[in-house]
Amino acid sequence: MLELNKGVEILTEVGGIKSLETAKQVIADKLDSDNNRKLAVITNQDALIKVANSIVICEPEAVFVDSGSPEDIQWVREYSLKKGEEKKLAKDGHTIHFDLPQDQARLVNQTYYIVNEDEKVSALAKSIARNDALEYVKEHMRGIMHGMTMIIGFFGRGPAGAQATIPAIEISSSGYVLHSGELLYRNIYDQFDAEVERKGIFFTNLHSEGLNRPEDVPNARIFMDRSWQTTFSTFCTYAGNTLLLKKGNHRFAVDYSTYLRRGEELSEHMFITGMTGPGGRKTYFTGAAPSGCGKTTTAMVGSDFVGDDLAQMWIADDGTVRAVNPENGIFGIVADVNREGDPYLMECLRGDGTEVIWSNVLIDDQNVPHWEGNGETHPDQGVNFQGDWHTGKKDQDGNLVPISHKNARCTLLNSAIANHNTNANADPAGVQVKVVTYSGRDADTMPPVWVAKNTDEGVAIGASIVSAATATEVGATGVRRQPWANAPFIPGALADYMDSQFRFYGSDKLTEDGRPILAGLNYFLTHESRGSDKPGLLGEKRDVKVWLGWLELFAHNEVSAIKTPIGFIPHYSDLKKLFTGIDKDYPRELYDMQFAFYLDKIIDRIELQTEAYGKEENLPSQLFQIYANWKSGLEALKKKYGSLVTTQQLEEESA
Numbered sequence: 123m124l125e126l127n128k129g130v131e132i133l134t135e136v137g138g139i140k141s142l143e144t145a146k147q148v149i150a151d152k153l154d155s156d157n158n159r160k161l162a163v164i165t166n167q168d169a170l171i172k173v174a175n176s177i178v179i180c181e182p183e184a185v186f187v188d189s190g191s192p193e194d195i196q197w198v199r200e201y202s203l204k205k206g207e208e209k210k211l212a213k214d215g216h217t218i219h220f221d222l223p224q225d226q227a228r229l230v231n232q233t234y235y236i237v238n239e240d241e242k243v244s245a246l247a248k249s250i251a252r253n254d255a256l257e258y259v260k261e262h263m264r265g266i267m268h269g270m271t272m273i274i275g276f277f278g279r280g281p282a283g284a285q286a287t288i289p290a291i292e293i294s295s296s297g298y299v300l301h302s303g304e305l306l307y308r309n310i311y312d313q314f315d316a317e318v319e320r321k322g323i324f325f326t327n328l329h330s331e332g333l334n335r336p337e338d339v340p341n342a343r344i345f346m347d348r349s350w351q352t353t354f355s356t357f358c359t360y361a362g363n364t365l366l367l368k369k370g371n372h373r374f375a376v377d378y379s380t381y382l383r384r385g386e387e388l389s390e391h392m393f394i395t396g397m398t399g400p401g402g403r404k405t406y407f408t409g410a411a412p413s414g415c416g417k418t419t420t421a422m423v424g425s426d427f428v429g430d431d432l433a434q435m436w437i438a439d440d441g442t443v444r445a446v447n448p449e450n451g452i453f454g455i456v457a458d459v460n461r462e463g464d465p466y467l468m469e470c471l472r473g474d475g476t477e478v479i480w481s482n483v484l485i486d487d488q489n490v491p492h493w494e495g496n497g498e499t500h501p502d503q504g505v506n507f508q509g510d511w512h513t514g515k516k517d518q519d520g521n522l523v524p525i526s527h528k529n530a531r532c533t534l535l536n537s538a539i540a541n542h543n544t545n546a547n548a549d550p551a552g553v554q555v556k557v558v559t560y561s562g563r564d565a566d567t568m569p570p571v572w573v574a575k576n577t578d579e580g581v582a583i584g585a586s587i588v589s590a591a592t593a594t595e596v597g598a599t600g601v602r603r604q605p606w607a608n609a610p611f612i613p614g615a616l617a618d619y620m621d622s623q624f625r626f627y628g629s630d631k632l633t634e635d636g637r638p639i640l641a642g643l644n645y646f647l648t649h650e651s652r653g654s655d656k657p658g659l660l661g662e663k664r665d666v667k668v669w670l671g672w673l674e675l676f677a678h679n680e681v682s683a684i685k686t687p688i689g690f691i692p693h694y695s696d697l698k699k700l701f702t703g704i705d706k707d708y709p710r711e712l713y714d715m716q717f718a719f720y721l722d723k724i725i726d727r728i729e730l731q732t733e734a735y736g737k738e739e740n741l742p743s744q745l746f747q748i749y750a751n752w753k754s755g756l757e758a759l760k761k762k763y764g765s766l767v768t769t770q771q772l773e774e775e776s777a
Contacts, residue, residue: 124381129238137175145174160187182272190309202297212489215477224339233344266330270295276314277307279448283550286434289317290325305451327366329355385625391608392433396426409559410607426543441633444552458495463663476538482507482527493526561643562589566651571669573641573690577627580640582748617740652715668700685776687755719767
């Protein structure tokens with residue numbers, strides 16, 4: 123269970139400021155008149171005490187309050203440039219930021235939950251005792267901002283007034299972090315007090331990169347204090363480790379929904395996008411996929427893109443599931459982003475008029491960025507994440523250095539993207555979610571799309587995601603289980619999180635029309651896994667529009683489906699019509715390869731999950747019953763047809 127405000131509050135213990143009066147004195151002494159005037163708008167006592175303690179601990183030379191005004195945002199931009207954290211590029215509004223070579227992805231082995239004695243966290247997470255974290259902060263964060271300016275911003279993780287929106291404070295010595303924050307989140311400086319009063323909580327994030335030297339990275343730590351909803355981040359600059367409004371606060375939001383709003387709210391690692399169906403209707407999807415597995419591409423296939431990474435969801439009074447995007451921009455992986463697969467995003471990246479922060483790509487002698495998989499001719503030399511680069515350059519281990527890091531990113535406002543539904547993204551009422559999808563990197567087992575027979579089985583689909591490790595995590599290798607694509611961000615026991623999923627989607631508060639369908643997606647089947655000697659994937663990026671289009675029709679009961687032991691799959695005739703909509707032929711042979719059931723592989727997957735979850739404590743029993751039912755049905759098919767069941771045989775069984 124999560125117990126708020128338990129144990130020593132580290133900010134207060136190290137800073138020593140406990141009263142509002144003392145906090146105001148620290149603020150008055152350290153801030154100049156202009157920034158004192160700006161901070162006076164914030165009256166929440168707890169927030170001011172946290173700010174004061176951060177000042178005392180970090181000992182900055184100056185403090186700047188980012189009110190979100192055009193003048194303040196421009197100050198942040200210029201400060202980042204002045205410090206050398208960013209550099210201007212050829213296009214107006216484009217800048218480049220390079221992280222240290224050792225700090226270009228989430229530092230998973232240096233990220234910890236701060237725990238109290240006898241407090242349990244997810245078996246997939248690392249933890250540190252509260253006293254040990256306290257000692258680290260005392261040793262490494264005292265004076266960490268000497269000679270620097272502390273920047274303070276007040277942001278909302280979602281539109282102000284939305285049921286699931288949570289306010290947060292971002293404190294950092296990095297102009298790049300606050301510049302990124304202004305693109306990725308909504309500055310609610312003048313609404314912060316009202317939002318805290320409405321929601322009853324806020325998150326606090328304290329970061330400093332220190333001297334930003336390679337030798338300091340081993341000392342980097344990312345701490346998340348669940349009890350006091352405060353993060354600490356040191357000696358790193360990669361935004362996934364420093365802009366803790368993002369994945370750090372996402373973890374707190376998962377805690378909040380799991381333990382304080384169970385069955386009422388969810389905080390998910392999901393895109394939000396809308397598809398336009400027959401008659402112009404809008405059908406909204408949320409979808410989970412581990413980072414680097416096509417989540418942004420899927421989101422932008424929609425006619426009404428809302429968000430590419432996170433979703434705050436709740437059951438509304440009308441019995442529907444609603445969702446808002448806690449973010450206002452994207453921090454997107456650029457590897458393989460190209461005009462064929464990502465036309466809207468490419469227009470922002472290569473066109474004019476969009477503010478973009480690039481990270482860890484190649485910059486040529488004309489100050490133009492280049493990256494792997496962009497479908498363009500690459501220069502022979504330039505500067506990238508490893509310094510000076512030329513074709514054929516090798517690292518210290520003799521490996522070729524690519525032109526850009528696999529986790530290179532672009533940061534920009536969602537509203538710059540042509541298919542973004544900016545009004546929907548700003549609406550506190552959120553969008554109604556009709557379809558929820560789950561996907562990973564699965565080369566050889568599951569079909570491209572299948573729909574759960576009921577919401578409990580849909581939760582089991584989410585629990586069963588597997589994926590190849592991606593470049594978003596330092597130190598992660600191999601094929602990994604990725605439950606709900608949210609497991610790295612679930613602080614508490616998986617049993618509690620799973621129970622909250624079953625309760626939410628199975629809630630009797632949902633109406634028949636308001637209950638979404640839950641489905642699996644898989645873009646990564648290979649020719650080799652289906653008996654072909656051709657290289658590569660069976661599908662391509664543009665096929666995503668077909669899979670989502672079929673789900674849109676299925677959600678409105680406008681197409682039938684083939685019933686199988688693990689859910690519903692499409693009829694060939696329905697998919698062929700949809701493929702004509704993207705000007706692509708879809709031969710029956712390809713459909714047969716994609717949707718045939720290789721039973722031994724699917725059964726092995728179920729057994730893998732059953733064994734792994736069997737090691738967890740107190741898991742809801744319905745998960746194991748679902749796995750048993752799936753396995754029993756598949757074994758009956760195997761007895762009748764053998765290990766390979768064709769689509770024609772699946773149709774016969776369903777008839």
